[in-house]
Amino acid sequence: MKFFIDTANLAQIKEAHELGILDGVTTNPSLMAKEGIRGEEAITKHYKDICDLVDGDISAEVLSTDFATIIEEGKKLADIHPNIVVKVPMIKDGIKAIKWFTDNGIRTNCTLVFSAGQAILAAKAGAAYVSPFIGRIDDSGWDGVQLIEQIVQIFSIQGYKTEVLAASIRNPNHIIQCAAAGADICTCPLESILGLLKHPLTDIGLAKFLEDAKKM
Numbered sequence: 718m719k720f721f722i723d724t725a726n727l728a729q730i731k732e733a734h735e736l737g738i739l740d741g742v743t744t745n746p747s748l749m750a751k752e753g754i755r756g757e758e759a760i761t762k763h764y765k766d767i768c769d770l771v772d773g774d775i776s777a778e779v780l781s782t783d784f785a786t787i788i789e790e791g792k793k794l795a796d797i798h799p800n801i802v803v804k805v806p807m808i809k810d811g812i813k814a815i816k817w818f819t820d821n822g823i824r825t826n827c828t829l830v831f832s833a834g835q836a837i838l839a840a841k842a843g844a845a846y847v848s849p850f851i852g853r854i855d856d857s858g859w860d861g862v863q864l865i866e867q868i869v870q871i872f873s874i875q876g877y878k879t880e881v882l883a884a885s886i887r888n889p890n891h892i893i894q895c896a897a898a899g900a901d902i903c904t905c906p907l908e909s910i911l912g913l914l915k916h917p918l919t920d921i922g923l924a925k926f927l928e929d930a931k932k933m
Contacts, residue, residue, distance in 0.1 A: 718896045721774075721904035723884065725752045725763065729907040730770050736910070741773035743826070743848075743884065743904040745804070746780060761797055768798040776826045776846070778804035779814075787814040795823045802826045802845060807835045812842050819843030826882065836868045840879040846902070851895070852885035861885070862894040869899035889913045 719740035722733045725748040733739045744767075749755075754763045764777055775798070779790040787810060791803040795818075803818060804826045805811045815825045819842060826846040827839035831854060839847045849868060851861025868881050883895040886905035889912035895903045 718900055719902040720910065721776075721882070721902055722910065723748070723886070723904045723906055725749045725754060725767075726907075727763075727766060727770065730767060733907055733910060734771055738910075739771060739773065740902070741775060741800075741904075742767055742771055743776040743804070743882075745778045745828070761793075764794070764797050764801065768800055771800075773800060774802045774824075774845075775800050776802045776804040776828075778828065779806075782806065782808060782810060784810040784813050784817075787811065788817055791818055791823060791825075804828050804848075805844075807831075807839065812838050815839060815842040815844050828884070831864075833864065833867045833871055836879075836881075837871065837875075837877075840872060840875075840877040844879050846880050846882040848882045848884040848904075850885035851883055851891065852887040854885075855887070862891070862898050865895055865898040865900050873899075889915075 720738050721741040721743050722730055722739060723743045725744045730742055749760060754760055767775055777794040779787050781787050781790055794801050794803050802824045805815050807827055807829045815827060818825045824845040826848055827844040828848045830836050830847050830849045836847045849864050854861035854864060865883050880901035882902040882904060883900040884904050886909050889909050892903050892909060
């Protein structure tokens, strides 16, 4: 399973990259705004800065919901860097746009997916990635990881090449569950990635080793 970091914060991206386990980055308008990145010129520069840090796929989201403008925005994003993947919302015009991008050699990530039916449409349209939001599904009282399992099974049976990118990760256990469910990628905040490092027995064992080392 590949690890993407879900942020627009350059310091966090650099820290995750320095761990040696980072495969890509996902962003969205909310994450850009959180970093104070506003305006087309500033956003374009920020994406270039991210691409300079990470040699992997970078999901850059369109801000429009109609077919023509999604295409216009997506082409501009794809021109920023070869590693840019255009992030398109799961709506009717979004599916139409994903098909157009696929036919014209532009890779896409279908975002805001909350059902297997939506994932099938994205895969049929040729999306490179489909992003089920498991944390938000959990919040609604359903099982987000179960949806990952279902989509992975369907894609395997049908032979879809679209990769399942588990999004809206809330904690380290989500990452583990998604790996067990067969997700191709997990995108999450740095905090969740670093949480995988932690275990009380590791801390106890290390303290004991260091204590014993002083006696040598």
